[in-house]
Amino acid sequence: MGLEPWDEVRTALHVARAGTVSGAAASLGVHHATVIRHIDALEERIAVKLFQRHPKGYTPTEAGRALFETAAETEQRFEKLAAQLQDLQEGIAGPLVLTTIPELSLMLVPVLAEMLARYPKLSPCLRTEERVLRLEYGEAHVALRAGNEPQEADNVVQSLGRLPVALYASAAYLEAHGRPEDDAALAAHRFISIGEGAGRPPFAGWLKARAARIAFSSNDQATRLAAIRQGLGLGFLPQGQGEGEGLIRVMDSRTEWEAALWLVTHVDLHRSPKVQACLKLLRAHLAREFAR
Numbered sequence: 001m002g003l004e005p006w007d008e009v010r011t012a013l014h015v016a017r018a019g020t021v022s023g024a025a026a027s028l029g030v031h032h033a034t035v036i037r038h039i040d041a042l043e044e045r046i047a048v049k050l051f052q053r054h055p056k057g058y059t060p061t062e063a064g065r066a067l068f069e070t071a072a073e074t075e076q077r078f079e080k081l082a083a084q085l086q087d088l089q090e091g092i093a094g095p096l097v098l099t100t101i102p103e104l105s106l107m108l109v110p111v112l113a114e115m116l117a118r119y120p121k122l123s124p125c126l127r128t129e130e131r132v133l134r135l136e137y138g139e140a141h142v143a144l145r146a147g148n149e150p151q152e153a154d155n156v157v158q159s160l161g162r163l164p165v166a167l168y169a170s171a172a173y174l175e176a177h178g179r180p181e182d183d184a185a186l187a188a189h190r191f192i193s194i195g196e197g198a199g200r201p202p203f204a205g206w207l208k209a210r211a212a213r214i215a216f217s218s219n220d221q222a223t224r225l226a227a228i229r230q231g232l233g234l235g236f237l238p239q240g241q242g243e244g245e246g247l248i249r250v251m252d253s254r255t256e257w258e259a260a261l262w263l264v265t266h267v268d269l270h271r272s273p274k275v276q277a278c279l280k281l282l283r284a285h286l287a288r289e290f291a292r
Contacts, residue, residue: 006074011038012050013071016064020057092274093121098282099133100126100144102221103201104163107241108144111285115278122274135266142278143264146201150262156270160261160283164253164290165203168242173231179250180234190215190233192224203236203257240289261286 014024015035025032039058043050050064060068096115100108105128112124133139136154143150150157169179180186187210194204195217207214215233218224228235228247237245239253263282269275 008038008042008045009067009071010075011035012042012064013068013075015039015051015058016060016068018057019059023057092119092277094274095123095125096142096274096278097125097127097140098142098144098278099140100128101146102128103146103238104144105221106225106244107238107289108282108285111281114281114285118281119274119277124278135264135269141265141269141275142282143262144282145262145264146259149260150264152264154267156265156267158263158279160263160286162255162258163261164239165201165236165257165259166239166242166249166253167234167251167257168228168237168245168247169234169250170229170231170247173228173233174248174250176231186210186212186234189213192227192233192235193217194224195219201236202259206256238289240291 011024011028011030011034014027015021018024018027021032021035025035028035039051048063049061050067051058051060098108098112105126108126112126115122115124127133127140132145133143134152135141135143136152144160146163149159177189178185180189191207191212191214193207193212193214193216194201216224216227218227224235225237225245227233228237228242229245234250236257237247239249242249263279265275265279
């Protein structure tokens with residue numbers, strides 16, 4: 001037979017600690033008749049005597065001591081779990097999964113570092129995948145997305161304006177090929193772009209419309225960044241990111257290169273303290289980055 005319900009086991013544990021029914025009833029805040037009923041029901045359930053009854057109170061039997069040792073450990077685990085759940089509900093603690101497009105992943109690492117410094121009980125995680133993670137299935141707490149406005153039901157969608165995208169090059173590339181001063185000069189330059197079959201950011205359409213010379217392409221953001229560093233051509237990056245990678249900004253962001261940017265959370269978690277803390281830090285960090 002099982003040892004359920006837990007209330008009966010917990011009541012018996014308090015009797016073992018107090019040594020009397022009245023003491024257990026006082027610690028539990030229940031009537032002494034409830035305590036007796038729980039003990040009788042538990043002993044009947046498992047067909048084992050847990051106490052020796054005597055005029056001065058109750059003393060655990062050998063079987064009772066074995067049960068209460070395990071019950072005490074279980075109670076501690078329940079209390080620890082309850083505290084963890086309370087932290088998750090009311091505090092900024094536990095896992096926090098942020099998902100975004102690969103182009104922004106490097107830029108967001110400092111945000112996660114700041115979260116961890118401010119909230120040591122938080123366990124931040126950054127996920128970048130080709131597919132869109134489903135917030136309603138708990139795959140992520142916060143999503144930073146680019147492109148068309150997300151339309152999934154039960155999500156809270158907030159606009160972050162537009163993602164500024166600038167044109168960058170390595171010093172070695174500019175030394176070898178010169179720096180373009182205007183659009184006409186771009187015709188003589190090589191470009192790094194996104195591969196076929198991947199999501200098509202606005203700059204890819206801009207390059208295609210101008211029949212630009214694509215020297216290298218990849219659907220992986222880290223690979224494109226490495227190609228720009230290597231001097232294979234001019235490449236597009238979120239404005240402000242290139243400087244951190246030791247690159248030179250050739251041209252500032254333009255409307256036709258930019259993409260709409262959205263913060264997305266699920267309605268059930270939107271107001272939780274850790275999600276709100278994440279949103280606040282994200283907005284502040286991105287505003288600083290895009291202003292560079």
